[in-house]
Amino acid sequence: MEHTGGDLALIGASLRSNTEEDADATAILIRAGRIELVGTDEEVAEAAAQFGIDTRDVAGATVTPGLFDSHTHPHWAASVTAGLDLGGLETIKELRAALAAEHARLPEGAWLRGWNLEYEAFEHTGLRGDLLADAAPGRPIALICYDLHTGLATAPALAAAGITGARDFDDASEIVVDAAGNPTGELREPTAYNLVFDAAPKPAHDEERDALRDMFRRLASVGLTGGAIMDGKDATVELLAELEERGELDHRLTVHHWHAVGDTDADVERVIAAKDRAGRLWQTGAIKLFSDGVIDTGTAWLHEPDACGDGRAAFWPSWERYGEVVRAYHDAGMLIATHAVGDYAVSRVLDVYASLPERDGLPFHSIEHLEVLSDADVEQLRGSGATASMQPLHMQWRSSDGSDTWAKRLGEGRNSTGYRVRDVLDAGATLVLGSDWPVAQYDPRIGMAWARGRHTPGDPSANVFEPAQRLTGEEALLAYTLWPARARGHADRGVIAIGAVGDLTVWGADPVETDADALPAVPITLTVVDGRVVHEA
Template sequence: MAVQHTGKADLILSSNAIFTGIGDQAMPGAVAITHNRISAVGSLDDMRPFIGPDTQIYQFGDQLIMPGFHDFHIHLLLGSLYHDCVNLLEAGSEEEAAEMVKAFADTRPDDPWVFGFSWYHVYWKRKQLPHRATLDRFLPDRPVFLFNAECHGAWLNSKALEMLQITRETPDPPFGQIHKDEHGEPTGFLYETAMGLARKAFDLPRVRREKLFRGFLEKAARLGITSIHDFFPLPGLELGDLELYREFEEKGELLTRIHFLSALNGDLERPRRLREEYASSKLTFSGLKQFLDGVPTTYTAFLIDPYSDRSDTRGDTLIPPDTVKEWVMEADKEGFRVRLHACGDGAVRLGLDCIEAARNQNGVRDARHTIEHIEVIHPDDITRFAELGVISSMQPEHMAAAQTFEDNAYLSRFGKDREPFTWPIRTLLESGASVAFGSDYPIVDLDPFMEIYRAVTRLHNDNQPEGGWNPSERITVAEALRAYTRGTAHGAFREHELGTLEPGKLADIIVLDRNLLEIPVESIRQSNVLLTIMDGKVVYNRERISQLR
C-alpha cells in the first residue's frame, strides 16, 4: 500500500479495476481521498485505518477507476458557442447550408448575430467556396458569421460585412485574406487572420457568456475531464474570458482546471502580466500559441514536397519563418513555453527548427515546447522530438474527419509515399517523445472516448480500412489513457500532482461504467463516466450513486 498520511479519509473508492496510470494493467483495490488529495492507494483491507464515522465509501465492482481526463487542446469559449449555434456539418451544398442557417435564425429572433459552425465546401458537391449572395437571399437584414469546419475561415453575409465595415477598399490583414471576386468586391469569405476583422461580433452579453461557460463545465464534468488547456488564439482572434473564469473559481464553481494560452506575436508584455496574475491550482497561464500553417484538406498545410494531387503547391507558412523563429527565441529567452500549430511535415520541421534555434541561442532548459497536430511528419524529423524535449500534442479523431475512409482527403493530398507517416502516434512514442492527447474541441467533439477509440483502432466510422489506417501506428488502450492523463500532466508541468493515482497527488479521479482495458475495442465509444471527482469534490454523479458501508 502507498500512503501519504494516516488521517481519516473523506472518500474511499474501491473497484476490481483501478488504473493508476503507472503501469499497463488495472488492479483490484481502493483509493482514499482526504480533503483534495489522494491519501492512500492499496487493497480494500488497507483502507480500514482511513475509515472514520464520516468517510463515504463507494464500491464499483468491475468498473474502472482512473485519473481524470486532461484535454490538452481545446478552444473553450468557441466550443461553448458551438453548442448554442447552428451546426452545418450535414449540409451537402451551399444552398442547403444557407437554408439551415435561416431555419435556426428564425428560432433566435433576438440574437444580435447569427453564428454557425462546421460548413465544409470540400465535401459539397460543387466543392467551391460559398458566396455572401446565397446567405443574403435568406437573411438580408441580420448579420451572419459562420465558421468553417476547421475554424480557419468564415462565411459572412452582406449585412455582416456592412456592420464590420469590410469593403473593396479594406486591405488584407497580415497573414490573412478577404476573398474578393473578379470585380474586387468581397465575396463574404474571410480567411485566417481576416476573421479578426469580426472581433466585435463576439462581444456577447454577460448573461449569455455565463450560460455558455456553465454549460461547458457541466459537459466536461459529464465526460470526466478534470483539466483542460484552453487555446485563446484563433487566426486573427483571441477568445477567452479570464474575468469570468476567475469569478467561477472564486465562487468554487470551476469544475475543471483551466490552463490557458495567449498569442505568440512578438509582444511579451501581456504574457508577462498574465503569468504573474494567473498561477493558481485551478486557473493558470500556460504559455503562448501560434499557427505555422493551415490544414491539408484545403492545401494550406505546409509540406516539404508538393501535394500529391496538386503539384503546383506545397502550401505555405502563415507567418514568415524568420519572424516565427525570432518570436520563439524571444519567448524562450524569457522562460515562456511555446506551442506551435503544425499540420504539414514542412510546418513540423519549421517548428522543430525554431525550437532548436531557441535552445542554441538561450541554452537548454526544461521548456516543454510543443508541436500541435503533426498530421504528417518527415521520417528525418521523428527523433528530433525526444532530442529537443518537444511534446507531441495530437488529436486522433482528426484522422477520421471524413465519415468514410473512401472520402478521406488525406489519401489524395499526401499520396502513398507520405501515407505511412500520417498521425505517427506509435512511431513518436517509440522514439521516446512525450505524447499528449486532446480533442481540438469544437473542431471535433470533446468526448475523450472517441479520441481513444480512434488512436487504438485507426478506423473510420464505416469501420474501414480493415485493420485500421496505417495499422502499425495503432497504440494500446493503456497507452491512449496515459496520453490523456499522465502525458498531459507532464505537458502542463504538473506531473508531480496530476495524471496518476498516487498518494499526495490532487484528487482528480473518475469512474467509468466499464473497464476499457478488458472490453472489445468497438465498445469504447459507448463508454460513459459514472463519477467525476475534481480537487476532492464530486462534480458529476451520473446515477446518484449512494455511499455503501
C-alpha cells in the first residue's frame, strides 16, 4: 500500500517555529505531510480553500514543532505495563497486599507480572522472591524494577525458566544467590532477568501489534509526535512495518537496534546489512549499547567506588571489544547511542568516540543518561561532538535529605554532581531530553517541568535539586524539538518552516512562558503527525 501524508491548515495560532523567519505568521498549511506555507490567516485560508483542505482555527493556541522523545521504549512498555503497576508501594506489606489482590483476579495458570517495583521496600532484606511468594501461592511471579535493570522472581517463575543457581554471562548480568548457592530471586540486568520473562506466556501476534499501536496513541495524547526507540529488535521493525501498512502508525520513529555484549561479528554484519530498512514514518540505521548499569544496584561505572564499594566494573568484560563494535557500526554509517550512567562510563565512552574517524555529512553519536559527571567529564564533552541525551525527571526518586539509595551510594558531595544539564549545555554540547519510558512518565510536559524547576512539578515548596542546573522554558522546548532533529541530522524536523515535516504539537498555553509548576496541566489540544491529526482533545 502506498502511503502519503495528510493535508491540514491551521489558522489563529501563536507560532513557536524555532526559526527567525515568519515572525508575524499565525497559520500553517500542510500538503502531503509537508509544510507548504507559513503565513497569515488570510493567506493560509485562501490557499487551503484552493486545494480543498480542511481548515482549523486553533483560537490563539500555541503551535510548536512536534515533540520528540530522545530515549523511549514503547515496544517494551506495551508489554511491561500490561502487568501490575507497583509504583509507590514502599513496604513488603503493601507489595504483598497488591500481589494478593492481583492473584485473586487472575485466572488459574496465568503468570503474575508487575512493573515499576522500587528498591526501597527491600532496603533491609535485599531483593528476595520468598518475601512475596505466599501472596500468590503456586503462581509464578515475575516483577521488574522501575529502572528496568533488575528483575525479581519467585520460585515457580525461576523453575519455569530453569534457573537453579548462578550462571556466567557475557556481560555484567547476574543471578544473585545466597550463601548456599540458591537463587534469591534477584536478577540483575536484562540478560539475567530475561531468562524469566522469556519463559512467561507470550501474547498473540495481533495482540502485540495492537498494543504497540495503542501505545503510540497514548504518547500522541500528551503531544509526542515521535521518538527514538532504544531497545529495537527485529520484531519491533516488523511490527512498525505492519502498522504502517495498515495505516495505523501514528508516530515518527528512529529504531536503535539493541546490541548485546554477547553478539558476534556475524550479528553485527546482519544488523549492518539491514541498516537502510525504513518506511515513511520510521527508519533503522541506529544502534544502542550499554557501558554500565545503574547507581542504585552498584552497577554504574564510577571514577571512585560508591559507598558500598561497588561501581568500578564495566558492563563489558572486554572494553576493547566495545571499541571494536562501535568502530564497525560507525564505519557502516550508523548512529550509535551508548548507555552511560556513571561518570567514568561517560569518560570511557568519550575516549572511544574520540578515536573514530570523521564521517562527512553524517551526525555524530550520543551518550544516554549521564546521571553523574565530574568537572573533567563536562570538559571532555566540550568539543567532542557527542550528544548528551539526559532525563532530569529521573530526579523524582531522589529524597531531599539524601536518604534515597541513589544518593546514599554516591555519598555526600558526589550526589550534587547529578543531572548537570546546564553545565553540559554551557560546555557547548548538544543536549536532548527524553523520558526513558516506562522507567519514568512519558509525558514531555513533566520532563520539561523537571528540567526547568528541578523539583516535583506542582509543588513550589518542594526541594530544588541543584538549582544552578535549571533550564529556561525555551531551552526545555528546544531539547524536545530542534535539538533532537539537529542531533540526528534532520534539517526538516524540529522547525515550523516551508519544506519541514508536518509534525506539530498544539498547546492550550505557551509552554515557554507557562510556569514550570503549571506546565504538566497545560492541555494538548491537537497532535499532528505527517499532516494527520492523531490526537484531538
